[in-house]
Amino acid sequence: MTENASRFREFKMPDVGEGLTEAEILKWYVQPGDTVTDGQVVCEVETAKAAVELPIPYDGVVHELRFPEGTTVDVGQVIISVDVAPGTASGEASGETTGGAASGEAPAAPAPAAQASAEEAPKGRTPVLVGYGVAETSTRRRPRKTTAPAAQVPVQQAAAALQGELNGNGTGAGGGGLNGSRALADIPPGALGPRPLAKPPVRKLAKDLGVDLAQVRPTGPDGIITRDDVRAVVAAPAPETAPAPAGPEPVGEVLPPVAPGQSGARETRIPVKGVRKATAAAMVGSAFTAPHVTEFVTFDISRTMKLVEELKTDPDLAGVRVNPLLLIARALLVAVRRNPGINASWDEANQEIVQKHYVNLGIAAATPRGLIVPNVKDAQDKTLPELAAALGELVSVAREGKTTPAAMQGGTITITNVGVFGIDSGTPILNPGESAILAVGAIKLRPWVHKGKVKPRQVTTLGLSFDHRLIDGELGSRFLADVAAILEQPKKLITWV
Template sequence: MTTNEYKLPDPGEGLTEAEILTWHVAVGDTVKVNDIVCEVETAKSVVELPTPYAGTVVALLVAAGETVAVGTPILAVGDAVAAQEQPPEQAPEQAPAEEHEPVATLVGYGPRERQSVRRRRRATPASADGDGAPDRPIRTLAKPPVRKLAKDLGVDLREIPPGEGGIVRRADVEAYMRTLETTVSPASTTSAEADESSVPVVASPGGRETRVPVKGVRKATAEAMVASAFTAPHVTEWLTVDVSASMELLDRMRRDPDLAEVKVSPLLLVVRAVCLALRRTPEMNATFDADAQEIVLKHDVHLGIATATPRGLLVPVVRDCDRLPMPEVASRIADVVSTAREGKTQPEALAGGTFSITNVGVFGVDAGTPILVPGQTGILAVGAINRRPWVVGDDIVPRWVTTLAVSFDHRVVDGAQGSRFLADVGTLLEDPAQAMTL
């Protein structure tokens, strides 16, 4: 029998592992080249994996919820004829690997002719050795949140009696845990009212607590922020700005038929102001090469838009932002933000940013001290835009006001340069007509 083992491809961007989120195939299914067989989550994105082999699925070598290293075999596919002769529960023969066999990459891996249809999963009987341990990972039917719950609890799904239809549900996991609590840990408990995506609440000497595993995007963000905070000497400056003229301009733009199909928001004018201000202070659009001891000035503005997603903070990039007309900028921002929130951002869409914006105002926050995206020299935080009392001439009148905060790498940018950049952004938002004409 000819059996091919599909190894976890290299996700690129220096990533070395990924978590199997969901299998789209089961043992016994027939697949064609480029059929989607599973979804994996890297530290940057969720990626669908197409199989490079055609035939019958002989074994799922990694269970959903497990994190494995690049190059680990995750799926065994046998040719259709041979697979019919050998029961699917038997262990596949390992194909000999070449000494220098290349590992494929997730990005741009093969042409994708079509999207495969999710197949109905089938339970597979276990083959066991003398002590009853299975010789291959057995595919237990359960939804990904239930698998995650079991993994967080340190429970093997195969030990849990399934419910109706042979499927292990959250209630089954909780019932199994209650049986363990009576003999092992009476103090441990789970929250039956939580949804399937939650983690259990447990008792501790300090009271009830919830422990959330740090992995995926959250782990990558934590590592990146620590590296940035303790590598680049941050300086943050603040500026409060009257943006009433910008708000009036936005009202006129929203009535423009040419902009009817795009979201016109204050962020659009902030992006325009940032791109113009970077022309005058190019050091803000740069990176510090510590190895070469050089400041690398970037000639293109690839703008990162910090986006809160269910998986954590992502900063997708709008490329060549300084060269795009405003309707195109609005469309690109909407696209990268919605894609990030859907968990579909690809690793290459998160790389190569030269400057970033974080809009904390959408949460009603007045301002904040942003941390630099690793490799970048500047980041601008935009606070909430509110009506506040403002001095105009000799009068105090209500105006639309916001607070801007810029952080920069003091190895690259001096105080005078950072101040000039922030003042330029503020001036352009106070008088947006300049931003439209420059």
């Protein structure tokens, strides 16, 4: 048994992030029986921070996948086992026989019936018992037991018999009748046989509304289910049921289930896990631990927009994406240099303000798995072309769902661009561990006083939320005013450096 057990190596869910406790299996790239090599990616998992591909550290054949796709697994649980010595039959090393003969003796010839039964089993190796390796027994299969199906009364006969009982004519299965004390609508679901009576249009309606006909009480003649019976199930409130035995909770459901494009569903339950679960917990923690203050400034950004168009044709920026976000990020970095106290964090344990002398610039990115905030490390040291390349790569990787946990750690200040959705501004919630976040609103043509005349100008609004424990109103206002001043007069990118 020990020898067999040593053949199978188990791979446990690793902590692919920093201090993470669970991960969801998104996709298996292998199946039992597939050959794998050391370093081969076998699955993709999603943690609270990102989607990560896991390589297997063994050579061999996949023996078992312990969890299906979509399952959330705790760190440390075995997710896959690999047979590292495939083809090794049980009992080869010990010389044991399966017929009970002593070592060195030839096994007795099996009886004809036993031989026929043994021939039904797969040749080459004995069946594998999950968790125990190859069984050390004969390959003969136990004869199957066959039982005659229980006699069933045709549905129409059952309906007629039960109808007679309800009418009190003594023709029911139990005789005697019920003297009309019961109505056909009181027939319990499934009493008329294994297949409920319903016409094809009614069956289609039930299918579209996600109704199980076996659970519908018939009111039509001869126990036939009508359209009104099906609609009554959808409209009826959910019945109270006794508490179910303890067990795993469902991850999500649609009540009632309904085909796409059809009406009838009143609620949709969406499981919150992975990135969305982590984001929800982080935002609640941030909102109730850091005293948020938000300030706004609206200004003319026309000159910056003109500069963006000029930079798009600059040979030094060829191959990188140039957009307003690039110059907004550069303006923020200059404003941080002028107001270093804005780039800090709060140490609750020591009751200290920790001022950062580097800027890991976070960019909030909407992805199919939820909102994530990867950051550009040491953004303060990058040239404009380097910053443009870093921002472009950060956003593209995030949208592909390939952002690593390391890329989302250590952020110091964040930009969230709500303007891409046409939103003018907002009150963003701080990214946990940071002291400030800048919301960029939509850039729109508006009437604006320019050089003493009202003209159509490109205008936007910035919203800055900050932690009032370490940033007072003066510091927050000066920082926000500096960012706006740079974007209104982009030449300050040169004069203020």
